[in-house]
Amino acid sequence: MVLEVAMLMVKNELEQAFETSFRQASLLIASMPGYESHELHQCLEVPRKYLLLVKWNTLEDHTIGFRQSSIYQTWKQLLHHFYDPFPVVEHFIEVVSCKRQE
Secondary structure (H helix, E strand, O other): OEEEEEEEEEOOOOHHHHHHHHHHHHHHHHOOOOEEEEEEEEOOOOOOEEEEEEEEOOHHHHHHHHOOOHHHHHHHHHHHHHEOOOOOEEEEOOOOOOOOOO
16 A cells, blocks of 8 residues: 655635535546545645645556546646645655554
């Protein structure tokens, strides 16, 4: 499992429009082979800052399967104009995982 991580800085006062477009874009990414799940979190201290977490089966599912697809072109049209600056996307693998015991 690969975790894609992106800190998204949305242009001032476009947060609601971004969230609406992101809901549409969510359907696109969720349809991709190798996609597992995603989460979008808004920062409490800086409301225009969002954290995107996407789980993929492999790095290539994201970098090749999604990024080189026609679906990605629609994703870009829906979302990329909201960002300033454009986000850096990084990929992580799990090293340690813990869950609270009930």
